[in-house]
Amino acid sequence: MDLPKLLTLYYEERPDPEDPLLRVAFGTSGHRGTSLKGTFTEAHVLAIAQAIADLRASFGATGPLFLAKDTHALSQPAWATALSVFAANGIEVLVEPEEGYTPTPLVSLAILEHNAHHSAKADGVLLTPSHNPPEDGGFKYNPPTGGPADTRVTKAIEARANALLKEGLKGVKRLPLKEAKGRAKAFDYAGLYVARIKEAVDLEAIRASGLRIGVDPLGGASLRVWERLAEAYRLNLEVVNPILDPTFRFMPPDHDGKIRMDCSSPYAMAGLLALKDRYDLAIGNDPDADRHGIVTPRGLMNPNHYLAAALHHLFTTRAWPGAKVGKTAVTSALLDRVAAALGREVYETPVGFKYFVAGLLEGWLGFGGEESAGASFLRLDGRPFSTDKDGILLGLLAAEMAAKEGKAPDEVYEALAQGLGRPYYARKDLPISPEAKAKLARLSPEDVGEKELAGEPIRAVLTRAPGNGEPLGGLKVVTENAWFAARPSGTEDVAKVYAESFRGEEHLEAVLQAALALVAKVLA
Structure with missing residues (x-):
């Protein structure tokens, strides 16, 4: 640069x-x-x-x-x-x-x-x-x-x-x-943050566990916060990369060769992944710390997998009577299954954390999470902590999980996947014209004539979110064991196509191909 x-x-x-x-x-x-x-x-x-x-x-x-x-x-x-x-x-x-x-x-x-x-x-x-x-x-x-x-x-x-x-x-x-x-x-x-964080996460349990924690702020604003958290609560925590450089020249290239401080990318997190064996748990944040990346000795967790584990831990360790689970339409359906097992209602919204703000502020949402590794949740007593995505909070929750359950977050996820079904998830960007983008955003359920998706009956075709009724800016097709969603990008001439299956990799590929074909057909 x-x-x-x-x-x-x-x-x-x-x-x-x-x-x-x-x-x-x-x-x-x-x-x-x-x-x-x-x-x-x-x-x-x-x-x-x-x-x-x-x-x-x-x-x-x-x-x-x-x-x-x-x-x-x-x-x-x-x-x-x-x-x-x-x-x-x-x-x-x-x-x-x-x-x-x-x-x-x-x-x-x-x-x-x-x-x-x-x-x-x-x-x-x-x-x-x-x-x-x-x-x-x-x-x-x-x-x-x-x-x-x-x-x-x-x-x-x-x-x-x-x-x-x-x-x-x-x-x-x-x-x-x-x-x-x-x-x-x-x-x-x-x-202020260091003083209040103990009202949302059990810092004493983390300290008492002696958990070895590594943190990589990826050259971002969370550096001093992590240092002060470690000092204030006497955590066994090491910041592995204290470098602040506006060129971010220390960052390994992302999947497309560009420098991008994406803590959910294994390419961007390569530096922390190389050190994973030194720690029981490692945490990454992007430059403004609204995203989290969770690394265990077995590697970088998929954001959807961590959200499922976080959701299960939160709603089995906090009371929050009546509080719902917030998720976006393109976040894993495993969260729906976890919520159902816990007897909690799901509040599904379009993409955008702004849709969770009122629920977190008023306390009727206990948790709100996005597949892009952004989430937040209430304080232990049910009051709001932060109504924006909080990568520091979610990193500390992973440490609380390990300290109190005696299992790393990926082990918690593995137990959920074995009991509720293992999700297979994919996303593909499909180049389209500006005119096609506009058409995709205006689709109605009637535009989908198919009755089946990859061998399963279609249960619902959605153009509005079930939780708040807001337009999805595209559409979502749902079956018993799979779904796909397609929506136009806000910044590029592409359609973002998401797909998930609970029937394995081959079925996921069939869902994705059917989704791409359906999108191409309705946009023709």
């Missing part, structure tokens, strides 16, 4: 507001892009920050704003840009001491803790593209609910930000950075 070029273009590129590819666009986790393509620049950040300043009161936020960043190269200048705008708009901004780095879940917790005790509600902004490559930047907004903003909020921010871009940023207020920093207040995000 050409770091000087990346930073220069952040300030120098002027996106054309008439070009749809260069406008502000919020996906499932905010606006992302890179200055190398003119999709993430100072102009974008100025417009988004001013849009939030203009609209936040309408979202219920009239108190302070928690401002954070991760370790990506573009996060630092974007953080400074956003701070200069928020300060100019008279907003009280709370920042990490000494301009340090802050994981996403720490912002969520900070918002919830503030709002539990103050009438003027807080919100938060995170400058992070999550696990994306080093040249990417990202801008996430969390309203007073503490979790990812819903579509109503993001559409309003998009519209206002793009209007500001079109006006040449004339409506943007801004202070010199030195003055803006002078107005910001330091806030110890990690201190």
Whole structure:
């Protein structure tokens, strides 16, 4: 990565507001892009920050704003840009001491803790593209609910930000950075998180077990948090990679040769996997720590397998009366089977953690999890802990599981698979045109005429999620022992096709091929 070029273009590129590819666009986790393509620049950040300043009161936020960043190269200048705008708009901004780095879940917790005790509600902004490559930047907004903003909020921010871009940023207020920093207040995000984490996970059981834990922050913002957790709770925990480098040059390439800090990828986690025999359990996080990767002496766990094990452990060790299990439509159906065995109702949603926020906040969801290795859950007493994905929390839960059950998480999964059925899961990206993407998003159950899928009767064809009735943005076909789902990507001209079978690898392949054929047919 050409770091000087990346930073220069952040300030120098002027996106054309008439070009749809260069406008502000919020996906499932905010606006992302890179200055190398003119999709993430100072102009974008100025417009988004001013849009939030203009609209936040309408979202219920009239108190302070928690401002954070991760370790990506573009996060630092974007953080400074956003701070200069928020300060100019008279907003009280709370920042990490000494301009340090802050994981996403720490912002969520900070918002919830503030709002539990103050009438003027807080919100938060995170400058992070999550696990994306080093040249990417990202801008996430969390309203007073503490979790990812819903579509109503993001559409309003998009519209206002793009209007500001079109006006040449004339409506943007801004202070010199030195003055803006002078107005910001330091806030110890990690201190709050370390103090409260024992209310969600049994840290004493982990400490008493003497469990040998290795942690790789993958060059991300969780580094100092893990160090402080180990010190505060006297855990037998070693951070195996303390390097912070915005180029992430220490990272092994992912499956496609790109650098990507994806803690669910065995390629990206190769460094930690090489050390797995030194530890009873190892944990990886992406740069903003909203994802988790769980490594046992037998290797990196499949995210779906770990979610099933986590779900079983949580609902057999916590009371949470009446609390439901949250899962997205493309997360393993093993979670449905575990929930049924435990007598818990499943709340199935479209892709996007934003759909779990209200349930976690109000306590009627005990757990919410996504197949992409993102999850969170309630405190031991049923109060919300973080309403955003929390990779640190899920890593510590794996340690609690090992400490209290005497079995590694993959052993817990293995017992579930033997008792409830072993899932075989696959995903394939199918290149399609923008027109086909739009058609896929508009499909109805009537568009599927088939009565069988890979030899089994089709039980349901869904275009809306069973849990909340929201559009799936595609469709899902379900049989007794298998399912597939197809939906358009939010960022690329591809259809994402997911498939799962409980009848083995051959049946999975048959399901996947039938799914691809059906998608090709309805999009023809």
